[in-house]
Amino acid sequence: MVRVRLQDVAARAGVSVKTVSNVVNGYRHVAPDTRARVQLVLDEMGYRPNLAARNLRAGRTGVIALALPDLDNPYFAELTGSVVRAAEKHGLTVLVDQTEGLRDRELEVVEGFRNHLIDGLVMSPMALRAKDLTGRAAVDIPVVLLGEKFGAGAVDHVAIDNVAAAEAATAHLVALGRTRIAVVGDQPGSRRRSGVAHLRRQGWERALTAAGLDVDERLVAPVPAFDRQHGAAAVAALLDDGARPDALFCFNDTLAIGALRLLADRGIDVPGDVAVIGIDDVAEGRFAVPTLSTVAPDKAGIARTAVAMLAERLDPASEQRPPRDVRAGFELVARESTLGRSASAVSAVRAAAAVPPPRGTAR
Amino acid sequence: MVRVRLQDVAARAGVSVKTVSNVVNGYRHVAPDTRARVQLVLDEMGYRPNLAARNLRAGRTGVIALALPDLDNPYFAELTGSVVRAAEKHGLTVLVDQTEGLRDRELEVVEGFRNHLIDGLVMSPMALRAKDLTGRAAVDIPVVLLGEKFGAGAVDHVAIDNVAAAEAATAHLVALGRTRIAVVGDQPGSRRRSGVAHLRRQGWERALTAAGLDVDERLVAPVPAFDRQHGAAAVAALLDDGARPDALFCFNDTLAIGALRLLADRGIDVPGDVAVIGIDDVAEGRFAVPTLSTVAPDKAGIARTAVAMLAERLDPASEQRPPRDVRAGFELVARESTLGRSASAVSAVRAAAAVPPPRGTAR
């Protein structure tokens, strides 16, 4: 409970503050015996550096923020776990901000209300616009964007190729002979070209077109949010409207889980009557009944890359390069919800190459 | 961007640093016109306080740490979301530490390696021992323990009554006429009396005894960890050993999800052949097929209480009371995995009252 300062240790050890500091920080030029003596006192007194002071001095805190909509979404929860692990390897700690996908809260984060408390920001934006990142109040720390992208190359960005991922998912359904492939998760309200929903829809259309299938608007189920509840509701609405899909491409796994649940309620066989596929490869899908086919983004890779890019920008020694746009890898994982019980073995059908993370990692 | 200090603003506004500080902090005694003028300059220059400096000065940071095993576990992910939300209301930010349930990492956290960077700690321990909290290197900031408890009343503690919750789950199965009720999640290796697994097993035994049923060791499935994978594996082992349970009480929902998956693989009907119940009420269970019966702890309440207790100890104005032991509420939620399709409506069968935060040590 007692606070022990460098000064206190110095007094007791009969040396100067500087020497103690040197020992604490493992500086070279300290006489072995001095070092030993100081270390002893250090241990005896249970010295702990005051990070606030150290930060003030150093101008950096060793803390980065991770801003995302919601930890209740398993994809973000899993991603957070990966980011925390990756950050740790760079000697960084992660502070979590939940924005609920609200523009105001995302703005708050970007405008740096955590000023000088964090060195950098990893953010998964939902409602932000390009101009928000360039306003005068905008953030003065390095930022890495996850998922959505906007403002052509203003800041670093890591994501899978959403169009390609959606195309792969749809093509998988096509390959299984499905012809009335509905999408669950459209968000017509968001006009932004870069919005995840928009991109995934684009991939769907592309795959249909490539297969010579029509893009039928009646097979498009919009949702207000990417969660289980709205996945179920959207599919219910789709069916109630008389659509007769033989497959559902859900824009993420959580929507797909909701879809599976609703189909079970209605006694519709998966994949017999309707095949289902999602995107994200959350652990939940691997244990769902039936197990969920999905497009698996390289979450750990995304996290590692994002943190490494941030760490590089935090390193004053590294020259500042222009913002990068890194494409993470993904692979199609076909499970029971498209292949049926017979092929319950996980089968990796396709992989996309990832742009490797930037050079250099920390200690 | 440019760093703007109080000093810079003061110079430009033609006032002293103190006055600017007063304006920033909304002090009363500032002449309206002075305030207006300073505010203008503040906005013009885009001043942002340096929190590191403020923290050094104030001796507190407004950041608390949440240490838990793993965000991949949906229970902890959901809990984290609640803690972040609760903390926000107290003006606190949350920094996440993943301990992986490892004693070394838990120790590190408790020994305050984040010294002076966090004001308090909320921790869900797995491997810590009582003495770890009292060692000389131990933490010098307020701590609130979640879930497991040890070291009789050394620090604040919030949890449901694990024995009662397990008893309620088991009693529910008994009430449905099940007689060969297995448990999934025993951890015989952990001898600690307070371990969650130990307590839940105790509740199971108590309910069996109350119902006049035997405690059959062959119906006890141990697991190395509380996740889906080990839930499935444990049930597989149980069945392969020739046990013939007609119900499974899983020590948490994640184990139960794994169990459901394995039962589906083996073509065993739930709840026809085997009823299944868990504890935690994770969102995943509400959409599982079949939906998972569970004991729902008041997660939001736990988070709010934990943060409130921490906030109180952080407030220098509040007198220090002895460590409290708060019991959070829970309720049994019966769904399809015990009631079958017919009763798919969620039915709250029982609720336990939460001991409110006030003073007075619970037992």
Place this chain on the structure above:
DNA sequence: ATGAAAGCGCTAACAG
């Protein structure tokens, strides 16, 4: 190899 002193940006005395 070690010490003395300055100062990171802020707020809390204490003056005026």
Place this chain on the structure above:
DNA sequence: CTGTTAGCGCTTTCAT
């Protein structure tokens, strides 16, 4: 009502 000053605990010149 506003200005001056003294640190919070640490690292870092600059001396020695």
